[in-house]
Amino acid sequence: MAKRDYYEVLGLEKNASADDIKKAYRKKAIQFHPDKNPGDKQAEENFKEAAEAYDVLSDPQKRQRYDQFGHAGMGGAASGGGFGGGMSMDDIFSQFGDIFGGHFGGFGGFGGFSGGSRGGRRVNRGSDLRVKVKLTLKDIANGVEKKIKVKKYVACSKCNGSGAEDDHSKSTCSTCNGSGVVTRITNTILGQMQTQSACPTCGGEGKIITHKCSVCAGEGIVRDEEVITINIPAGVAEGMQLSMSGKGNAARRGGINGDLLILVEEEPHPELIRDENDLLYNLLLSFPQAALGDTVEVPTIDGKAKVKIDPGTQPGKVLRLRNKGLPSVNSYGTGDLLVNVSVYIPETLSSAEKETLTKLKDEANFQPKKSVKDKIFSKFRNLFD
Template structure:
């Protein structure tokens, strides 16, 4: 089976495109839909997603055209059936821990413990768009997610209530499938998660009539996500256990929330500091003044001393963004822009003339239109 064709995507499809295609097909052909369901097609798209939705398995599939569907697989799957007889008398000196070499080659397929073997649910990645104000103040967003959730009918176990879980026939209760491979080192035995029981070693004696033995069902639901105060653009929130449910009671995956913040037209944020510009009249700059400055919290008074030059920056302590996970705040920096009048009234011209005489300067205006 061509997994890419099964999902209807190109070989260079992104992770997002693959996940989107799978969710659409899974909803269309899920057996629970009755007449519109297609159990065979559902199994095909599920198998395809289990491979293409996993980076390691997808890379192996792209390289060798096949993959051990149990997961935790071997990087040498392509050597099966190849004769390495010419290497039989070659000595390989690794100069290190032999077990570590195999862990590297075979992805730690021999991990011990039930939790390490079980088919953990997939992680989910989403993007949330925030306004500048929402990022500064924090908020709670509601997101509609389509994901696998534990089946309430069988409590995620996969068996019909009242029936038992029995030893998996494919792995004999070990939760692992053993695979023999021939490599330059000779024959090597590796193990991977059993795809039949999801690694827990047991299968339903009678499958749950709601989830058909998977212990999970595809649902659309709303999840509330709390956005912390002061979060930064491109930050990633990890919600442990909020991803998809695993098969037959295996642990949930995680939900990764990527934050995208729409810039403000008024405020520029640099780390936890706020930067703005404030225009003042030339007379305010010369004589000094008290002006109102808008911050992200309120309006505050800024004292402009006499003789302030254009480009001068003033600092408002503690008026910046609250640091994530802290009560401390950044600062607000105000850059002064002195506005020079383009035209003067007759009265203003006379007054500026008096100032010129008082200063003793000899000035020849280059643009006489400034005088009216």
């Protein structure tokens, strides 16, 4: 099922301000919060959808890519789920808890999210990783699978990321009784104010490690290498950033992994120049070829293509080869190959060549007609308008 437009999800116009986006997301999150809609799967999906939309539109760089490329610019649609892939409840509560002030979920008279074993505990999140991937025009035209080796933090294999030496090396925090948060009541002139914050004893995890893992020293993560397969969609562009959810650094003690951010770099083509989805090629003809006509070959992304040169072809003429360019990242068609005709004038001539051209110089057919002169002058003048 195709994703809805993020602006539509939050009920916003495309020129919405950052404050408008935050207010709209808060309204949707309150409306579809799991505690307010227990057991309602559709409300839960709407809750996740709103959070995903906010994640993109609240980030200026992500928003710019989304406005330019749509969902494909975020990577999700084009890679078969490898990029993006939606957000889990832990992602949402971990990343956006501060939007409501204090402990996430405690807004408007209903409590925080309590699904599964999460309770009110803080969930650690691993940091994101950034890598650069160099692509040829052929890679960009067809899409490509790349395997890269990344040095990163991974879950400790001995303790499975828990940080504890064994199953009996963790105990419930006595300060917060396992909730991960502490509540403080303050008397003010407006009455009693209740605030919640992460437990200072366990750091919001709800558990205390009594015997730390001997391999990771209780962190739950170790430094290692991982080979990651990246599926690059066709039509990406220089500077575009894709993301793979959960492929960044592992989080301490079984939290949420960070993301892998992939920055696209284009390798220059020896003969073709990219102009958005079109490709440009400068075709250099000899004077006889331009005057008499010919059939020549021009380079394309996949090989060669034959082009017919009509007799009397003028320098500056552009020949268009339909659909020989690059595909749109949104699958909205393919660009063209534009062949710009140039005519080569020899810098030095042999005696025989000079004699031949001297005979032709005064021939009437080799002098430009007034209509041709006017056309050339008109083009020249337009350069300065």
